[in-house]
Amino acid sequence: MTATGLLEVTAVRCPTPRTVRVTFTGDGLEELEAWPDQQLKLLFPPPGRPVRLPAVDGDVLRWYQAYLEIPEAERPVMRSYTVRDRAPATIDVEFVLHPGADGPATAWARTAAPGQVLGRYGPDAAYRRPVPAAGTVLLAGDETALPAIATLLSEVDNAAAFVEVADAAEEQPLPHVRWLHRDGAEHGSRLLEAVRDTALPAGSAAWLAGEASTVRALRRHLVERGLDKTAIEFTGYWRRKLTQDDAPTPEDLADAREKLGG
Template structure:
């Protein structure tokens, strides 16, 4: 499958008060092989302009260089998302957008008004970034609402999982397979209840691995607890900071972001 192309919106629906599910169709999606935690880059065009795709081929470094070469006024905004579901027969995928507050960025602003016929660009999903699930006896999954799409796909593939998901309130819960511990912020600081729940969790016997995603600082705290306090091996903890408090993907990485990236890459 060509990792770059256009996506056209075919349907939009609210799955919770703060989550919009958008169905896209596009060339090559019918041949898309599924795997858990399948990520792609979405390209949002500047207001009033069609989306402009980089002209490079399927090599990610050349593609990104071509993306940066697009003039700033025409360059689409790029954000990372996870495939929530797929329909090979219709060459379609679903992507969930969490609608953030009044300080929403370009992706949330787009999702608020998305309608059939709208067009975005994409890079991926790219099999080069596929990561195998752990073979441990138990997988601990922990994240916020941005992690729900990935957790849903992971739970469809594992036999034994302990799952904690922090969301704004009870209305943000979504149907997920297995036993899920839902944590409601109800105005509390983002991530506090998730960290407390994981620290207090009684895990089953046998080997344990972890999958963590959500706000980068919260993910970092959870990972330090699991490795430093619970003694999990560093390579037994898969972690991704999907977003950063007070920062966007356009902002420069912090020192901790760079350290995380080096460790994930084996550096």
């Protein structure tokens, strides 16, 4: 499959008050192999401009270098997302409408309409993450992790799944999920409390995603309880008060070293 291309919006709906689900079609999607937790980069054009894609394909390092060489005024903003669902020639992506000032992706999602066009890089099988294998698999995250958790539940029969959302209105029809409502509490606090109170048999595995500091706290707690670090898949999808364009923090760099086994 071609790693880069254009995506056209064919449908927009809101499964919850704070979630926008967008259906895209585009060249190459019919060739897309399905796997759980399938990630891709979406490229949002500057206001009033069409999407300009790098003029190379294939190797991600060459592609990213070509992306950086696009003049800043024309360079699209790149953000990471997970495929929520797919059909033979379409994919669905969910956008969470966070409170506070909108970033470029959230601002786009609020007014998304059929016919609009974004760019993409991926999904790329080189970044496919393994499905945790164990007697019990803990899946834990906030609303940004819900698309990935939904796809993982289709592959994991022995999951204990926890999803923290703003309130009851943010629940989606999804079996085997324990929903945790913040209802004004600090982001991540309900999720941490629920995981701490959950019994996990020896030899369990875990998959964690969502706000970065919450993911770190969850992982630290599970390691203290005896889970092997190699049995924990973890990703910070977003950072409080920071965007993907901001420089990595020392904690972000430490996470990257852990993932690389350093």
